[in-house]
Amino acid sequence: MSRKVREIIDLSSTLADIWRVLSEEERELIKKNARFVHYKKNEPIYIEEEQPRDLMCLLKGKVKIYKSGVGGRTQIIRMIRPIQYFGYRAFFAREPYVTAASAFESSTVCFISMELIEEMLRENGNLALFFIQMLSCDLGIADNRVVNLTQKHVRGRLAESLIFLKESYGLEEDGATINIYLAREDLANLSNMTTANAIRTLANFVNERIISLDGRKIKIIDEDKLLKISKIG
Amino acid sequence: MSRKVREIIDLSSTLADIWRVLSEEERELIKKNARFVHYKKNEPIYIEEEQPRDLMCLLKGKVKIYKSGVGGRTQIIRMIRPIQYFGYRAFFAREPYVTAASAFESSTVCFISMELIEEMLRENGNLALFFIQMLSCDLGIADNRVVNLTQKHVRGRLAESLIFLKESYGLEEDGATINIYLAREDLANLSNMTTANAIRTLANFVNERIISLDGRKIKIIDEDKLLKISKIG
DNA sequence: TAAAAACTATGTTATAAAGCACAAAAATAC
DNA sequence: GTATTTTTGTGCTTTATAACATAGTTTTTA
Numbered sequence: 258m259s260r261k262v263r264e265i266i267d268l269s270s271t272l273a274d275i276w277r278v279l280s281e282e283e284r285e286l287i288k289k290n291a292r293f294v295h296y297k298k299n300e301p302i303y304i305e306e307e308q309p310r311d312l313m314c315l316l317k318g319k320v321k322i323y324k325s326g327v328g329g330r331t332q333i334i335r336m337i338r339p340i341q342y343f344g345y346r347a348f349f350a351r352e353p354y355v356t357a358a359s360a361f362e363s364s365t366v367c368f369i370s371m372e373l374i375e376e377m378l379r380e381n382g383n384l385a386l387f388f389i390q391m392l393s394c395d396l397g398i399a400d401n402r403v404v405n406l407t408q409k410h411v412r413g414r415l416a417e418s419l420i421f422l423k424e425s426y427g428l429e430e431d432g433a434t435i436n437i438y439l440a441r442e443d444l445a446n447l448s449n450m451t452t453a454n455a456i457r458t459l460a461n462f463v464n465e466r467i468i469s470l471d472g473r474k475i476k477i478i479d480e481d482k483l484l485k486i487s488k489i490g
Numbered sequence: 491m492s493r494k495v496r497e498i499i500d501l502s503s504t505l506a507d508i509w510r511v512l513s514e515e516e517r518e519l520i521k522k523n524a525r526f527v528h529y530k531k532n533e534p535i536y537i538e539e540e541q542p543r544d545l546m547c548l549l550k551g552k553v554k555i556y557k558s559g560v561g562g563r564t565q566i567i568r569m570i571r572p573i574q575y576f577g578y579r580a581f582f583a584r585e586p587y588v589t590a591a592s593a594f595e596s597s598t599v600c601f602i603s604m605e606l607i608e609e610m611l612r613e614n615g616n617l618a619l620f621f622i623q624m625l626s627c628d629l630g631i632a633d634n635r636v637v638n639l640t641q642k643h644v645r646g647r648l649a650e651s652l653i654f655l656k657e658s659y660g661l662e663e664d665g666a667t668i669n670i671y672l673a674r675e676d677l678a679n680l681s682n683m684t685t686a687n688a689i690r691t692l693a694n695f696v697n698e699r700i701i702s703l704d705g706r707k708i709k710i711i712d713e714d715k716l717l718k719i720s721k722i723g
Numbered sequence: 724t725a726a727a728a729a730c731t732a733t734g735t736t737a738t739a740a741a742g743c744a745c746a747a748a749a750a751t752a753c
Numbered sequence: 754g755t756a757t758t759t760t761t762g763t764g765c766t767t768t769a770t771a772a773c774a775t776a777g778t779t780t781t782t783a
Contacts, residue, residue: 410739410740411739411740450740450741451740451741451742453740453741453742453743454739454740454741472749
């Protein structure tokens with residue numbers, strides 16, 4: 258399964274965002290409490306219904322947050338990139354996880370006790386505001402997502418996902434290939450469509466010279482067109 | 491348009507939730523800063539792209555938070571009932587509103603400067619946690635909503651909306667009629683479907699003796715069945 | 724309270740996307 | 754490195770739901 262990583266990780270640089278708002282004392286406490294766990298590709302990090310205990314910060318790799326819906330169909334809710342925090346919402350809401358998380362590729366996650374975090378943020382207004390801002394942004398994204406996923410057609414939804422992936426994980430050295438390697442099924446689950454439709458629509462985009470494909474690698478040729486398709490739905 | 495209400499409103503009872511976590515000093519400050527505005531039926535409270543300035547608390551009436559999507563189709567994102575807070579997310583996220591709000595029926599709203607609130611919560615950990623919890627709950631609801639609205643069929647979505655309305659606004663004296671009076675179009679916008687489909691599906695529910703209709707008044711006859719339809723999609 | 728506007732109801736048609744099936748290719752396991 | 758499993762790619766069929774049309778009804782307004 259998962260094992261703690263042996264290497265000593267420089268927390269101050271990897272947890273940068275949260276680090277800035279902490280006092281020296283608080284930093285020490287966190288350092289003492291942080292645990293590191295490594296996950297293999299496709300290994301689950303937490304599952305639905307589980308009790309949340311830790312704030313998680315992705316240090317290396319890629320993680321997907323997803324939810325299984327009607328008839329076992331899964332919907333990817335968010336994708337996490339390094340130095341992003343996750344897993345804390347359910348703890349704050351005092352409920353079990355309504356989502357699951359798993360490593361997309363080989364990943365390292367830092368765990369910090371949510372009890373400790375909550376104690377700290379009661380005293381540290383900046384830390385509280387850090388979480389408030391993160392939650393507020395995520396809620397805005399979720400609100401947008403509801404409309405995009407329900408009202409746009411497959412082309413629009415897929416175009417949007419491709420742009421989202423590019424924004425999230427960036428491009429490779431060639432300046433065009435999206436820096437993520439994911440199965441058509443995951444792309445479909447991200448875009449709320451069936452795998453067959455994701456495949457078909459990708460093929461259409463290739464014909465229209467909007468993208469090009471090399472196996473699972475996707476190269477964006479005409480980003481403007483992609484943006485336009487995403488916008489008009 | 492809207493006018494300030496003249497009556498003196500007892501803040502301590504109407505803002506109950508937030509009041510509990512405030513000091514006497516903070517309460518005084520809020521009392522001095524609070525403004526009350528009355529809205530007529532269908533009057534807008536804020537619109538998309540506008541700059542957020544105030545925390546709003548609905549004192550009386552019903553409010554819908556909505557978003558216009560592709561081709562002008564609107565999606566109702568949340569519905570607010572008295573003593574619920576709204577309008578604060580965008581301020582915390584440092585962005586303009588991505589949603590709009592309007593009064594469903596004649597409503598009274600209390601406005602409190604977000605700058606004041608943010609100042610306070612920096613010092614008051616309980617107030618910070620109040621917002622963190624509210625945001626965390628809303629984000630969980632939004633995550634669920636994404637899956638429900640995208641994966642369930644019209645029957646499931648409508649059934650879910652009816653249950654949601656009952657849970658939110660309760661029943662009338664007869665213990666069966668949902669205590670809200672809304673147009674079929676709003677019901678459709680809440681459930682992500684066209685008005686015609688909302689009407690048709692309601693008619694089906696009547697035939698199946700799950701509900702009965704009297705104009706816009708909806709009486710739930712068989713809640714178990716409604717729950718079942720909502721669950722299976 | 725009468726006239727205008729908006730909403731409700733229902734039938735018909737069009738269409739986007741799911742479902743299913745199967746062959747080919749690729750990834751993974753042994 | 755070969756065998757087995759999983760993924761990809763396409764064609765065909767079915768279906769859910771949107772779109773459109775129109776008449777009747779209710780609500781709003783002046």
